[in-house]
Amino acid sequence: xxxRRTTACITLALFSAGALLRADVKLPAIFGSHMVxxxxxxxxxxxxxxxxxxxxxKLGASTAQATADGQGNWRVALPAAAVAxxxxxxxxxxxxxxxxxxxxxxxxxxxGQSNMEMGVTMCLDxxxxxxxxxxxxxxxxDVPKVTTAAPQKDFTGAWVRCTSETVAKHGTWGGFSACxxxxxxxxxxxxxxxxxxxxxxxxxxxxxPWAPPEGFRQITTLSDLSRRVEIGTLGTAAHRKxxxxxxxxxxxxxDAAQKALQQETVIxxxxxxxxxxxxxxxxxxxTAMYNAMIAPLVPYGIKGAIWYQGESNHGEGxxxxxxxxxxxxxxxxxxxxxxxxxxxxxxxxWPYGEEDPTILATFWEAQAAIEKAIPHTGMAVIHDVGDVNxxxxxxxxxxxxxxxxxxxxxxxxxxxxxxxxxxxxAMTVEPGKLRVTFDQAEGGLKTRDGKAPxxxxxxxxxxxxxxxxxxxxxxxxxxxxxxxxTPVAMRFAWDKLTSPNLTNQAGLxxxxxxxxxxxxxxxxxxxxxxxxxYALLYxxxxxxxxxxxDRVVYPIDRRQELAGAFDRxxxxxxxRKGDGKPQFVFVSMAAFSPDLDQLxxxxxxxxxxxxxxxxxxxxxxxxxxxxxxxxxxxxxEFWPSNYGPENGTNVEGASASAYDxxxxxxxxxxxxxxxxxxxxxxxxxTLFAYNNWKSKGGGDIGIGNAAGPxxxxxxxxxxGSYSSAxxxxxxxxxxx
Numbered sequence: 065x066x067x068r069r070t071t072a073c074i075t076l077a078l079f080s081a082g083a084l085l086r087a088d089v090k091l092p093a094i095f096g097s098h099m100v101x102x103x104x105x106x107x108x109x110x111x112x113x114x115x116x117x118x119x120x121x122k123l124g125a126s127t128a129q130a131t132a133d134g135q136g137n138w139r140v141a142l143p144a145a146a147v148a149x150x151x152x153x154x155x156x157x158x159x160x161x162x163x164x165x166x167x168x169x170x171x172x173x174x175x176g177q178s179n180m181e182m183g184v185t186m187c188l189d190x191x192x193x194x195x196x197x198x199x200x201x202x203x204x205x206d207v208p209k210v211t212t213a214a215p216q217k218d219f220t221g222a223w224v225r226c227t228s229e230t231v232a233k234h235g236t237w238g239g240f241s242a243c244x245x246x247x248x249x250x251x252x253x254x255x256x257x258x259x260x261x262x263x264x265x266x267x268x269x270x271x272x273p274w275a276p277p278e279g280f281r282q283i284t285t286l287s288d289l290s291r292r293v294e295i296g297t298l299g300t301a302a303h304r305k306x307x308x309x310x311x312x313x314x315x316x317x318x319d320a321a322q323k324a325l326q327q328e329t330v331i332x333x334x335x336x337x338x339x340x341x342x343x344x345x346x347x348x349x350x351t352a353m354y355n356a357m358i359a360p361l362v363p364y365g366i367k368g369a370i371w372y373q374g375e376s377n378h379g380e381g382x383x384x385x386x387x388x389x390x391x392x393x394x395x396x397x398x399x400x401x402x403x404x405x406x407x408x409x410x411x412x413x414w415p416y417g418e419e420d421p422t423i424l425a426t427f428w429e430a431q432a433a434i435e436k437a438i439p440h441t442g443m444a445v446i447h448d449v450g451d452v453n454x455x456x457x458x459x460x461x462x463x464x465x466x467x468x469x470x471x472x473x474x475x476x477x478x479x480x481x482x483x484x485x486x487x488x489x490a491m492t493v494e495p496g497k498l499r500v501t502f503d504q505a506e507g508g509l510k511t512r513d514g515k516a517p518x519x520x521x522x523x524x525x526x527x528x529x530x531x532x533x534x535x536x537x538x539x540x541x542x543x544x545x546x547x548x549x550t551p552v553a554m555r556f557a558w559d560k561l562t563s564p565n566l567t568n569q570a571g572l573x574x575x576x577x578x579x580x581x582x583x584x585x586x587x588x589x590x591x592x593x594x595x596x597x598y599a600l601l602y603x604x605x606x607x608x609x610x611x612x613x614d615r616v617v618y619p620i621d622r623r624q625e626l627a628g629a630f631d632r633x634x635x636x637x638x639x640r641k642g643d644g645k646p647q648f649v650f651v652s653m654a655a656f657s658p659d660l661d662q663l664x665x666x667x668x669x670x671x672x673x674x675x676x677x678x679x680x681x682x683x684x685x686x687x688x689x690x691x692x693x694x695x696x697x698x699x700x701e702f703w704p705s706n707y708g709p710e711n712g713t714n715v716e717g718a719s720a721s722a723y724d725x726x727x728x729x730x731x732x733x734x735x736x737x738x739x740x741x742x743x744x745x746x747x748x749x750t751l752f753a754y755n756n757w758k759s760k761g762g763g764d765i766g767i768g769n770a771a772g773p774x775x776x777x778x779x780x781x782x783x784g785s786y787s788s789a790x791x792x793x794x795x796x797x798x799x800x
Contacts, residue, residue: 089113089157094364097164098223100203100260102171102365110139119157147257169258171366174244176373178267183238187460202226207264211352213343215359246464264357270376271387273353279394285386296344362398368405384430406441407470412450420645424560428576442470448573485572491579498543498551505539511565519557519564524548527589553580587638592650598794602664607760607783614669623660632796637752639789649685649767653678666702668735674702687767691747699725699743706736723774753778
């Protein structure tokens with residue numbers, strides 16, 4: 065009797081333990097009641113169960129089976145299905161899951177930063193739009209905002225039908241994404257099929273966190289980013305190697321430290337852990353949002369993606385195109401859909417923080433280039449519905465509609481729709497005029513206010529952009545200006561606050577563009593009116609110069625043209641960093657040499673060697689702290705040699721211990737570090753310096769004094785930090 069009771073207890077205990085250890089069949093949150101499955105392609109369904117557990121998935125009359133692998137992962141592919149509603153999906157293993165109200169239709173991923181995240185209740189006509197939002201064929205799911213260092217398999221979320229309540233509350237900021245909702249609503253009305261919208265967006269995010277490692281690997285120009293991702297991602301060969309190298313170094317240090325301890329000598333500091341081994345889990349880290357907010361969706365069937373982002377990358381210009389390639393090609397790789405449609409919004413005008421008014425125009429140019437650089441993409445232009453007082457324009461109805469026009473035309477073949485505004489095609493030069501022709505201008509161009517086209521500018525040989533008189537001629541705009549007799553280039557909407565009036569017959573706006581060759585003197589003439597009587601001798605783009613035969617090679621070299629007498633020489637240095645804002649200094653002075661060869665960069669072959677005062681110096685600059693004025697006493701230090709801080713020629717006011725305006729030329733190294741500096745001794749100020757030019761990106765380029773004890777080490781080794789830098793040398797012909 066006792067034996068039987070003991071056996072029964074053991075059996076019951078084992079049964080209970082088995083019940084506790086059994087893992088129920090589980091699917092990620094992207095599957096659930098009210099979901100929409102993508103029509104017309106095999107339907108991937110996946111999840112977890114016990115190892116080797118048989119799993120059966122049924123959808124309507126379709127069935128598929130799989131056996132979980134050793135880790136409990138399983139996946140099936142149901143046959144492609146046509147549009148359907150009110151289906152039931154069951155997933156059966158040791159337990160059964162049932163999903164009701166399943167639809168088959170069109171599914172779109174909606175991603176980006178705050179203008180995608182911004183909910184319906186934050187936008188126009190809230191009461192009217194929320195009241196009209198009941199649509200059982202429109203389904204919504206929102207992915208929570210999370211970052212992780214490794215790809216995740218699941219997230220917290222659930223599909224809901226679109227109702228007045230869900231559209232107002234189902235989201236992270238003011239309800240469900242307005243941009244996504246209005247996009248989906250337009251598809252629903254036109255296609256008359258169920259539409260599922262997956263909102264995975266995060267305000268303020270950059271593009272890099274949304275791209276998968278597969279994307280960075282494919283873009284050679286992003287090799288540094290890719291390397292960072294590979295080393296920072298657990299499990300990669302690069303991470304294992306870097307971690308192994310660090311452990312080897314640490315082990316060697318431990319051995320050395322133990323010996324030092326035994327010998328009672330000083331123990332050195334241990335090797336620091338390389339920062340690149342830190343996991344990429346932060347808000348701005350590459351792949352961190354992909355891992356947590358996109359990876360759990362893969363390979364759920366989607367038709368395409370819409371994207372509204374760029375405000376946080378707006379200062380990058382054409383680099384954004386390369387990062388977009390990483391994003392799009394990466395998503396296409398993980399979904400195994402090389403032609404996955406991708407439609408995006410060109411960000412709206414807004415002041416931003418930079419003073420440069422063109423900073424956004426160059427970003428718009430990059431966004432426009434994406435369509436040409438990446439197949440199966442399209443851009444919605446929205447500057448006419450933006451708000452320069454609000455970085456989050458509220459008219460998301462039109463934004464969503466324009467994205468939908470792109471999808472309906474390009475993806476769904478609705479060829480009767482016009483989906484793009486006028487796009488620049490070509491510029492031709494006519495006598496006193498420029499003719500700018502546009503694509504997407506069937507039936508001719510027009511303006512939304514009935515006035516002449518605005519926001520066009522042209523430029524002539526004097527290098528100054530002026531507002532153009534613009535006249536529509538069919539699909540072209542003809543530009544002229546009384547002040548520009550021979551125009552050579554144009555730009556349109558080239559200002560971060562612009563909202564031009566040019567449209568096509570469908571009312572869709574033209575986007576920013578530019579064409580023609582900007583005169584090399586454009587910056588000079590735009591900023592320094594006093595330079596108009598000076599002739600350009602040399603123009604040199606820094607820092608990647610060509611140095612041959614002991615001389616700098618100038619792309620523009622007019623020594624042969626300017627052989628006549630001159631009484632003054634001038635130097636114009638203009639530099640830009642990532643924000644695109646120009647910083648410049650213009651310095652002119654009485655000519656200090658009659659030899660044009662010696663007025664440029666004092667390379668060894670020019671035999672230029674000047675350490676002397678110059679007279680009648682004129683200074684113009686927009687750099688804070690630079691002393692400007694006329695008839696100033698100046699000082700130049702031009703030579704190819706090394707030099708020391710000693711006051712070698714007893715220059716009055718110069719330091720004997722600091723590099724400033726009285727340094728000692730080192731004759732023992734006649735073709736060495738090199739110096740090209742202009743100073744204002746009375747102000748104890750270096751106006752500009754260009755040193756160590758043979759080091760290119762490692763050279764010194766700067767305007768004003770350097771911080772620290774050596775004023776003429778102007779921004780040491782700074783040459784590679786500028787997005788652009790140009791040095792121009794000019795002469796003033798002697799009046800006849």
